[in-house]
Amino acid sequence: MEYHRPVLLEESIDAMAIKPDGVYVDVTFGGGGHSDLIASKLTEGKLYSFDQDGDAQEQSKKIDSPVFTFVRANFRDLKKYLRLHRVKQVDAILADLGVSSHQFNVAERGFSTRFDGPLDMRMNPETGMSAADVVNEYSEEQLHRIFGIYGEVKNAKTLAKLIVSQRGRKAIETIGEFKQAIASCTPKGKENKYLAQVFQALRIEVNDELKALEEMLEQAAEVLKPGGRLVVISYHSLEDRLVKNFIAKGKFFGEVEKDLFGNEIKPLEAVNRKPITPTEQELLENSRSRSAKLRVAEKREVND
Template sequence: MEYHRPVLLQESVDALGIKPEGTYVDVTFGGGGHSAEILSRLTTGKLYSFDQDRDAEEQAKKITHPGFTFVKANFRDLKKYLRLYKVKEIDGLLADLGVSSHQFNVPERGFSTRFDGPLDMRMDPQAGITAREVVETYPEEQLHRIFGIYGEVKNARTLARLLVEQRGRRAIETIGDFKQAISSCTPRGKENKYLAQVFQALRIEVNDELKALEEMLEQAAELLKPGGRLAVISYHSLEDRLVKNFIAKGKFFGEVEKDLFGNEIKPLEAVSRKPITPSEEELLQNSRSRSAKLRVAGKK
């Protein structure tokens, strides 16, 4: 089985307009597919690839390109780590915000609804809280908010109430326990879609994904040279909205700010108005790519 098939590979790397001697960052190394493609286009250039996952770190050891550096860190610490390598500006940055298929296929990571395993879902298995702790300890109101906002779950309030009731009766330690606990409010015939939304909500909370994305985008805009490129692949509306707003307005909420002369103050300019989506061919080869949207921006 393939470790991870990169989504929108050519499209996203083409969007960076790689200069052979340039400095690039892949903030989501994963299985290394995008990084390998970037490196194939560099001569004296440098690529810094971030990932906080142990498995990704193992994959990175297979890369022998002299311009490659793997950084085991969360991408929200982008500037801090690049500073360690004396990198003050970059020509391009790529982010693929999907969970790698490898992570989905390892039951003990707890990302997939297909297997039984511990309720974990941490991108960095050494850090932070697990999904089990969220499920077992968060108050009902907080669970309602997470499922409603991060999972866009329609019966989020009922789900939160049920979960609090069920955990009072027995421990919810595994994915199997969790699915059983919420089975009475899981819609018949739509189990997979519903569970995917619920799992997405827990994963976003456990890894603080949206806040981390905001912090990374703001740092990316600062680091990019004028004319530098940002390419971001997102898989659900929450992430895509943040990326779209930041490119369009230089902020995540509200209207774009203007200077005294009425000029818009924003660091980036969208390269294409609409996001790039996978081709028919890619959709046939990789069903996980179906919700992918690539947005590309240039630094002014």
């Protein structure tokens, strides 16, 4: 199975400011494109790459290097697994928050609106509830909330009501059945965009993506060395807002806190004021890069 070239590959690796003997973490291994390039720049250093997906674990076998260690885990357990590997501090952490193209291209995983397959969407298919569980078991209010907040779906309330009435007749198990069930809600001529928003909402809910991202960011700020880099590529406004707020304020909501002397209490400092976005060339070569935003932050020195 082919994996696509990662989005913003050179830009993100440059932003990590890699030293040959440093310790690095790629919290989203995916197809291994980023990890491969990071490992090639290390001599004495170490790279720990996280992914909860079994397919990613298979891909990781292609990187045959003494500097590289694959960790089969969700990145929300970053600190725990680094501790198991006796790692206290690292020089940079990379997160590419996109669903890997491989996951989208395998019908059985249920991520893509293009194929028919089970309505699944779990990043780790061995645990937790599937998208079918959400669609068939959540209350109308819960469905309204996730489609409205996570999918920014305009007719979220109508959609939730329709799903509840349709599943009353027969459980919705596959992508085909789901698309058919919500057909009367799907705007004509805008099917692809609408389904992408609906699927995004389900995927975020199934994988608890936003909470996991918050937990990972907080832990990343703890394990980075002073001067260490956090590099994050996000693909939708919900993720990007969390990353941006955490870098700017040290928290996800509300204003930055200050000490008695008026100094801001926050662990990170933005390296670039505006996010880095793909070049014209990359946009032409890879449509998946269209919404990508790269943010880079540095861990503040303790005494500044």
